[in-house]
Amino acid sequence: MDNNEREMLIQLHWTIDQYENADYYRLGEVMSAKARDDRAVDPLQFVKGRRADNG
Structure with a gap:
């Protein structure tokens, strides 16, 4: 069993059949x-947001 499959079985409580029938691209x-919070932010929206915070 490879590491990815092991993680899915343990962490997501999947069965082997669920893992093998999964859409791997999705x-x-x-x-x-x-x-x-970790996504890239549009610089203009960031500046507008900062101005609104400062009053």
């Missing part, structure tokens, strides 16, 4: 998604 997208 699974890769989901697993590599960044949290909202």
Whole structure:
């Protein structure tokens, strides 16, 4: 069993059949998604947000 499969079985409580029948491209997208706070921010929106915070 490779490490990815092992992690899915343990962490997500998947069965072997669920792992083997998974859409691997979509699974890769989901697993590599960044949290909202870690995503890139448009510089102009960042500046506008900072101005609103300062009053």
